[in-house]
Amino acid sequence: MKIDKVIIPVAGWGTRSLPATKNIPKEMLPVYNKPVVQYVVEEAIQSGIRSVVFITNRDKNVIEDHFDYNLQLEATLERNGKNEMLGKVREVAEMAHIISIRQKRALGLGHAVACAKDVCGNDDAFAVMVGDDLMFGMTPGIQQLMDVARSERKPVIGVMEVPQDEVSRYGIISGEETSPGIYKINRLVEKPRIHEAPSRLAIVGRYVLTPDIFDCLEKIQPGHGGEIQLTDGLQVLAEKSGMLAVKIRGTRFDAGNWAEYLTANIYFALQDEELHTDLVQRLKAYLH
Numbered sequence: 001m002k003i004d005k006v007i008i009p010v011a012g013w014g015t016r017s018l019p020a021t022k023n024i025p026k027e028m029l030p031v032y033n034k035p036v037v038q039y040v041v042e043e044a045i046q047s048g049i050r051s052v053v054f055i056t057n058r059d060k061n062v063i064e065d066h067f068d069y070n071l072q073l074e075a076t077l078e079r080n081g082k083n084e085m086l087g088k089v090r091e092v093a094e095m096a097h098i099i100s101i102r103q104k105r106a107l108g109l110g111h112a113v114a115c116a117k118d119v120c121g122n123d124d125a126f127a128v129m130v131g132d133d134l135m136f137g138m139t140p141g142i143q144q145l146m147d148v149a150r151s152e153r154k155p156v157i158g159v160m161e162v163p164q165d166e167v168s169r170y171g172i173i174s175g176e177e178t179s180p181g182i183y184k185i186n187r188l189v190e191k192p193r194i195h196e197a198p199s200r201l202a203i204v205g206r207y208v209l210t211p212d213i214f215d216c217l218e219k220i221q222p223g224h225g226g227e228i229q230l231t232d233g234l235q236v237l238a239e240k241s242g243m244l245a246v247k248i249r250g251t252r253f254d255a256g257n258w259a260e261y262l263t264a265n266i267y268f269a270l271q272d273e274e275l276h277t278d279l280v281q282r283l284k285a286y287l288h
């Protein structure tokens with residue numbers, strides 16, 4: 001099963017992060033020294049994916065620019081002998097082949113994915129990664145799904161267990177655990193009420209899909225919030241060709257949630273040896 005593209009929808013408003021995101025895409029907010037979206041792209045690249053399809057809008061050009069050369073900046077860094085930084089900014093420009101598609105109307109995550117139909121073609125599976133879900137572990141999150149998709153030859157989505165009072169923030173699945181951490185999906189519900197959730201297994205913004213999802217997305221009606229929901233399209237696909245869920249091993253940060261976003265900043269900054277001691281000392285002064 002060839003999987004060399006990832007769709008990253010980045011056309012959302014980022015209302016949860018206002019006013020910070022009034023004029024900056026939420027995907028460009030920094031987590032320590034890199035924008036959120038760079039972590040997502042790096043996870044894909046580490047998993048062997050080479051092409052990134054951004055589903056974007058008129059206010060998000062800066063995301064594509066981040067993954068392109070900035071010749072003026074590079075010339076200045078070169079002139080000033082800042083070779084280490086020069087290497088870092090070039091590396092970002094060279095990390096992926098970028099394809100960009102405009103989502104001209106904000107009609108939902110399912111609609112955003114459907115915008116990539118022509119670019120994805122009819123033959124190969126592809127990944128979908130939500131642009132503000134950060135995931136870290138020994139094996140990249142999307143790689144864990146790709147491994148199962150390849151061995152089982154089925155679409156696979158990533159889930160994690162969440163507390164009961166958080167189920168309404170996510171798509172929730174129910175299924176039968178066929179081997180440890182792998183589920184055969186029966187049902188998917190987008191943002192159910194707490195007492196209607198079929199389980200506590202939440203979809204965490206990582207998917208490996210086959211091109212038949214596009215037909216499914218064309219068939220469905222607007223769902224939760226009046227939007228074309230990817231989760232509803234996945235329900236149709238699951239009934240048609242079967243679908244698995246994999247419990248992702250690792251740590252996840254939802255960059256749209258302030259507490260998690262700020263924790264992610266500290267998590268990464270603490271891994272920088274040069275910063276560690278100083279940062280710990282300063283934080284201690286505020287933690288009572």
Ligand code: G1P
Nearest residue numbers: 109130133170171203204205231
């Ligand atoms: C989207 C999906 C939802 C999923 C979530 C993960 O929701 O619709 O099923 O659980 O991403 O982050 P959103 O956060 O865009 O409202």
